[in-house]
Amino acid sequence: MTCDLLLHVCCAPDATVPWPALSEEGYSVSGYFYSSNIHPRSEFEKRVRDVRGLAGVMGGKCIIAPYEPMNWLRAVRADILGPEGGARCTRCIREQLLATAGEAVARGIGSISTTLTISPHKDISVIDRVGREICGDLGLQWVFRAWRKKGGFRLSVERSTRMDFYRQNYCGCVMSIRNERSE
């Protein structure tokens, strides 16, 4: 028996491990690409191209959330100037997971998960706490997996290289451009 799950996708490379793994667990996975945190628009366009490509490879559907940077800015502006990994990122993660959860509820999908935990730069305990709170409030199942563990991040790099996906060198928002690195 399959169970529907909406997978929050932050970018195609990071989804190359979670999407097939959740499918193997028995979930019927659809993707949800949240992108309003991404700056500039040309960067969003590069990322959305490969998200569509990955959905094609997975034989699944990926919902592309509307690109609304002003809405994202409103959600994080109270902490906009803080360092990466701080309160701005917690607000951003909340906004992304809230959007995913809202979409799941609207579509009658009972579970959500996220690709964010594959990044070695993210605090996965914050992601888990925020996801748990949101799903608890909305009556959804929170499917938490620490994707970066057991070589998950390295595998995502190998797979995305093999699939010829664009790999960004910053997290996404305008503030993170100054912290260029390998995501």
Ligand code: SF4
């Ligand atoms: S650095 Fe990444 S997680 Fe943090 S606010 Fe920017 S886009 Fe969001």
